[in-house]
Amino acid sequence: SKGGYEFYMLKEIDEQPAVMRRLSQDYLDEDGEPTVDPKIVNAISKADHLYIFAAGTSYHAGLVGKALFENFANIPTEVGYASEAGYHFPMMSKHPFFIFLTQSGETADSRVVLQQAIKRHIPSLTMTNVEGSTLSREADYTMLLNAGPEIAVASTKAYTAQIALQAILAKALGEKLNVKAAKDFQLKHELAIAAEGMQQIVDGKEKMEKISKKYLVPSRNAFYIGRGIDHAVALEGALKLKEVSYIQTEGFAAAELKHGTISLIEKGTPVIALINDPVTADLTRGNIEEVASRGASVITIVSKKLANKNDDIVLPNIDYYLSPLLTVVPAQLLAYYASKDKGLDVDKPRNLAKSVTVE
Ligand code: F6R
DSSP: OOTTOSOHHHHHHHTHHHHHHHHHHHHBOTTSOBOOOHHHHHHHHTOSEEEEEEOHHHHHHHHHHHHHIIIIIOOOEEEEEHHHHTTSOOOOOSSEEEEEEESSSOOHHHHHHHHHHHHTTOOEEEEESSTTOHHHHHSSEEEEOOOOOOOSSSOSHHHHHHHHHHHHHHHHHHHHTTOHHHHHOOHHHHHHHHHHHHHHHHHTHHHHHHHIIIIITTOSEEEEEESTHHHHHHHHHHHHHHHHHOOEEEEEEGGGGGGTGGGGOOTTOEEEEEEOOTTTHHHHHHHHHHHHTTTOEEEEEEEGGGOOTTOSEEEOOOOGGGTHHHHHHHHHHHHHHHHHHTTOOTTSOTTOOSSOOOO
16 A cells, blocks of 8 residues: 555655665675575676676666676676676676576566576576566565565655665675675675664655756756766666656756757756765866756765765765665655656656566
8 A cells, every 4th residue: 555655656765765775684784794595696606797688777786786786896897788688698607697686577678588597597586576477476586575566657765775776786696706895895884874864864855856847847957967986876867757748858967968968958957966985076076067057957966985065965974885775875866856846646656657567
């Protein structure tokens, strides 16, 4: 049931702190050690290369996963659109391992790639929210997101669950492979910070409604920009906003805008800038200047340790690699309110279905 909510999307955004706590409980022991099935960790630790396949929001979660697996497990990782890989199979390393990210476990595009993997005897894992789903049954291994049913067409809590679960798997792999970054990673503590931070953000949701009403609702188009892991979140923020509000939105690597797309910036064009990476924060600030001087209405979403007094949305501090768990929440809320305040059916955007079972 909607439990008093007007739309499932907001209910599911609000459930994210609980999902983080549940994943921490289900996959980390009291000392914070991963309890991932050792068969899965063993199988993946033999791989020389990970290939993540997914679609849409799950693909965006995979882009964050690449950073997690490379940093914490030291395994080179490639992320691909399932719809492309099915017919233009990427060149393989000697010992590949495939990870399928799929909330529903039924996405036809992903099933095509899994069939290829089976044919080529490439071992595979499905991370899904639906026990017994097709991709779960057909892959060698399954890890469940345990996020509870996601009813709104726009995915929210499954995205953050996919990121948290990949972080858990990356830590388990890295510990097995003796990677220092994994051993030092206080994941249980960081997931607790994520849950608290998410709660703080959803408790302050009126702020996102105000920003959305002032800058997004009146606009035809919008941009998200960010560097590094924030680029991955920029793509997801843009998808969320466009799919539920019909405001045409693109996500960009912050510096790429000036290589062409900056010509679309007009007076009042909303540009939402994400800043969590200390290494590139000043550079992204420079890119903000570029668009602001051309009239853009810039909205900044910045982690506290990098924030200054003019920033719009300040996020609690968290490990950089888990920052998407917080950054995405204001983006989800901006999308939600833009849709709701335009009077749209937030949970059922036109032309979309919850699971896409055709290629
Ligand atoms: C967007 C959204 C879609 C799905 C995509 C893949 O909010 O939900 O982009 O992420 O259709 O679906 P799954 O994860 O079920 O394979």
